Amino acid sequence: MSNNGTAVSLRGVTKFYGTGTSRVQALRGVDLDVRPGELLMLVGPSGCGKTTLISVVAAILDHDDGEIVVFDRDLRSMSAAEKTRFRGANIGFVFQAYNLIPTISVTENVAIPLLILGSRRADAMARAAEMLSAVGLGDKLEVFPAQLSGGQQQRVAIARALVNNPRLIVCDEPTSALDADTGRLVMDVLRKNALSEDRALIIVTHDNRIFSFADRIARMDDGRIILVEPQVATS
Amino acid sequence: MYRIALKMLMGDRGKYLGLIMGLTFAALLITQQSSIFVGLMTRTYSFINDLSQPDIWVMDPKVQFIDDVKPLQDTELFRVRGIAGVEWAVPLYKGLLKARLEDGNFQIVNLLGLDDATLIGGPPVMLEGSLADLRRQDAIIVNDVGASTRLAKKPKEPGGKPIPLQVGDVLEINDRRAVVVGICRVLRTFQSQPVVYTTYSRATTFAPRERKLLSFVLVKAAGGVDPQELTGRIARGTGLAAYTAQEFKDLTFNYYMKSTGIPINFGIAVMLGFLIGTAIAGQTFYNFTLENLRYFGTLKAMGTSNAVLLRMIVLQALVVGALGYGLGVGAAALFGYVMRGTELSFRLVPEILVLAGAAIAVIVTFSALLSIRRVMRLEPAIVFKV
Numbered sequence: 001m002s003n004n005g006t007a008v009s010l011r012g013v014t015k016f017y018g019t020g021t022s023r024v025q026a027l028r029g030v031d032l033d034v035r036p037g038e039l040l041m042l043v044g045p046s047g048c049g050k051t052t053l054i055s056v057v058a059a060i061l062d063h064d065d066g067e068i069v070v071f072d073r074d075l076r077s078m079s080a081a082e083k084t085r086f087r088g089a090n091i092g093f094v095f096q097a098y099n100l101i102p103t104i105s106v107t108e109n110v111a112i113p114l115l116i117l118g119s120r121r122a123d124a125m126a127r128a129a130e131m132l133s134a135v136g137l138g139d140k141l142e143v144f145p146a147q148l149s150g151g152q153q154q155r156v157a158i159a160r161a162l163v164n165n166p167r168l169i170v171c172d173e174p175t176s177a178l179d180a181d182t183g184r185l186v187m188d189v190l191r192k193n194a195l196s197e198d199r200a201l202i203i204v205t206h207d208n209r210i211f212s213f214a215d216r217i218a219r220m221d222d223g224r225i226i227l228v229e230p231q232v233a234t235s
Numbered sequence: 236m237y238r239i240a241l242k243m244l245m246g247d248r249g250k251y252l253g254l255i256m257g258l259t260f261a262a263l264l265i266t267q268q269s270s271i272f273v274g275l276m277t278r279t280y281s282f283i284n285d286l287s288q289p290d291i292w293v294m295d296p297k298v299q300f301i302d303d304v305k306p307l308q309d310t311e312l313f314r315v316r317g318i319a320g321v322e323w324a325v326p327l328y329k330g331l332l333k334a335r336l337e338d339g340n341f342q343i344v345n346l347l348g349l350d351d352a353t354l355i356g357g358p359p360v361m362l363e364g365s366l367a368d369l370r371r372q373d374a375i376i377v378n379d380v381g382a383s384t385r386l387a388k389k390p391k392e393p394g395g396k397p398i399p400l401q402v403g404d405v406l407e408i409n410d411r412r413a414v415v416v417g418i419c420r421v422l423r424t425f426q427s428q429p430v431v432y433t434t435y436s437r438a439t440t441f442a443p444r445e446r447k448l449l450s451f452v453l454v455k456a457a458g459g460v461d462p463q464e465l466t467g468r469i470a471r472g473t474g475l476a477a478y479t480a481q482e483f484k485d486l487t488f489n490y491y492m493k494s495t496g497i498p499i500n501f502g503i504a505v506m507l508g509f510l511i512g513t514a515i516a517g518q519t520f521y522n523f524t525l526e527n528l529r530y531f532g533t534l535k536a537m538g539t540s541n542a543v544l545l546r547m548i549v550l551q552a553l554v555v556g557a558l559g560y561g562l563g564v565g566a567a568a569l570f571g572y573v574m575r576g577t578e579l580s581f582r583l584v585p586e587i588l589v590l591a592g593a594a595i596a597v598i599v600t601f602s603a604l605l606s607i608r609r610v611m612r613l614e615p616a617i618v619f620k621v
Contacts, residue, residue, distance in 0.1 A: 051619045060536045060615035081540065087615075088538020095618055099533040103246020104239055115236050116538045172619045 006069075007168060007200035008034035008057055013066035015052055026052040028223035029066065034168075039191065039201040041211060044220035050204040053220070054170045057202065058091050059083040071167050088116050092161030094190070096173035098153045100145040106156045107132060107141045113164040131159035135189050151182035158190055169194050171203040175210050187213045236539065240547035241554060243527060250523045251555070254516055258559020259566065261512020261598060262591050265505050266567035269587045272501035274580030279491045280484040281422035282329075286356050289453035290462040292483045293324070293469055296476040300490040301483070302426065304329055306447035311475060315452045318472045320460040325350035328438040329450040331428065335407035338389050344381070344431045345424065346408065348438025356453055357419075358432060363402050364417025369434050375406070376417035381429020408441045425491075427578060509594050516559070517602040520552065524606035528613060536615040548606050556599035564591055 015027040026049045034040050042050045055061035059075050068075045100109045110128035129141050135155040161169050175183030187210045219227040245251050282301050293315050295305035315324045328348030333341050349356045357366040387397035406413045421430050439448045456462045462479050469477035492498050571581040
């Protein structure tokens with residue numbers, strides 16, 4: 001946990017894409033704090049900068065100006081190699097399109113973060129199996145992603161994001177490809193397994209059906225955070 | 236992670252097989268065409284290989300290769316024998332003559348006339364009869380391939396198999412009677428005409444009337460005399476060209492390399508195999524990487540370093556390269572085995588295996604570099620794009 005009680009702290013963060021006349025400002029001085037043990041949803045219209053914001057927070061995209069501190073580590077002070085190692089140890093990802101490698105079993109998919117960190121294959125596979133059981137897929141260890149439904153694939157992706165106990169989990173539209181019931185089931189799984197006192201979750205979503213799972217909701221527009229509010233009722 | 240790299244590669248069956256097939260085809264074409272080329276070039280000097288006894292070949296200085304006969308006067312034989320360091324020197328006639336077959340057809344044969352006294356220069360393997368039978372009247376020895384193909388007799392029934400020439404059969408060479416007294420085996424020659432052995436004196440009666448008929452003088456260096464040094468002495472003493480067997484092979488080989496279209500024709504085929512292999516494998520491997528870019532991006536986002544991703548791609552390239560090379564070279568070797576004993580010249584030497592291996596290594600390196608460049612430049616933020 002951070003000294004000042006925040007998991008993620010953003011101050012005046014800007015990000016531009018392109019150069020010259022095609023230069024576009026995606027983030028216009030974003031200030032935001034995410035607390036440990038909190039599930040923060042980032043909502044707003046398409047193109048407002050939500051995905052750019054979680055990309056810079058997750059250290060997969062460099063920002064241009066401002067300060068981003070994630071669990072006491074200032075991202076600007078890190079080299080590319082340090083960021084790679086930092087992501088491997090501290091950040092879990094859940095994607096809208098799941099991004100499960102189709103030619104390996106779901107257990108191997110879940111084991112990848114541990115293998116990246118250098119775990120022995122047998123240990124990684126055993127831990128992956130535990131995580132799959134935790135998300136309700138203990139009977140699907142040997143199947144391939146294509147043999148699963150969308151909701152099941154997203155649960156595999158959640159297991160993969162959690163398998164190495166990262167401190168920050170970023171999710172991009174985790175339920176937008178799922179029907180309402182499956183979306184709620186996935187959010188239940190995420191909340192139940194991912195939330196802990198020393199971990200933070202940031203979820204980018206358009207899906208107002210899942211707003212009720214958030215601790216706080218940050219609304220974005222035109223590259224800025226315009227409002228941070230506690231959980232609101234589903235509209 | 237490397238196991239995952241291999242599963243990513245092998246899991247996409249279509250591309251995996253396409254890659255291996257492209258590389259197999261390249262390795263097959265490079266190995267097969269190079270082996271045929273080497274086989275063909277080896278045949279250009281197979282006569283020299285068959286004659287293992289002489290150390291030195293003496294000939295007209297204008298001779299460029301083994302079949303480029305420029306006859307000498309018979310007296311040159313005695314001049315060569317007079318050179319110090321020569322243990323023995325014997326004449327050899329070599330020429331293309333017309334043989335009339337039993338059915339009245341004509342066939343060009345490669346006639347070799349051996350020294351009457353010693354029969355030095357005879358065939359390396361006798362299958363029927365003996366070399367000494369050449370001393371019988373009108374005697375000739377025919378090679379087995381010639382006897383069973385171009386010199387074979389007509390089948391007894393239409394559509395039947397030709398009947399191989401046998402001991403006791405009679406031919407006419409330049410209107411003179413020639414009786415087969417033996418069947419021999421020789422190395423296949425570049426011109427692939429039947430090879431007929433007889434004595435030197437009888438060969439000169441078969442040959443058309445010319446003032447000069449001596450094709451080569453075959454020389455053995457005396458004990459303790461360096462053949463290389465002796466060639467210089469013979470050349471200085473007679474004004475003729477004298478080569479060791481290896482030098483004469485090199486002269487013949489170089490003539491065919493420089494003065495015929497053979498190298499360029501085979502070179503084009505080999506280059507074609509290389510280019511097609513590069514195009515197929517390069518494009519397929521690159522497409523494979525492009526289709527997996529999202530997953531490489533995901534691995535990168537999850538903390539996989541560029542070095543590990545690079546090694547994963549190199550491993551994938553190495554595996555398809557090794558499989559393609561093995562299958563291609565194996566197929567080429569099988570082709571050579573199946574075609575053994577036919578007119579096809581095929582000689583698979585270790586240098587060709589190295590050449591094919593190097594070519595495949597270049598192809599997979601090129602393919603891998605394209606992919607590596609793409610993955611190294613990949614922004615992991617791609618993972619959030621649907």
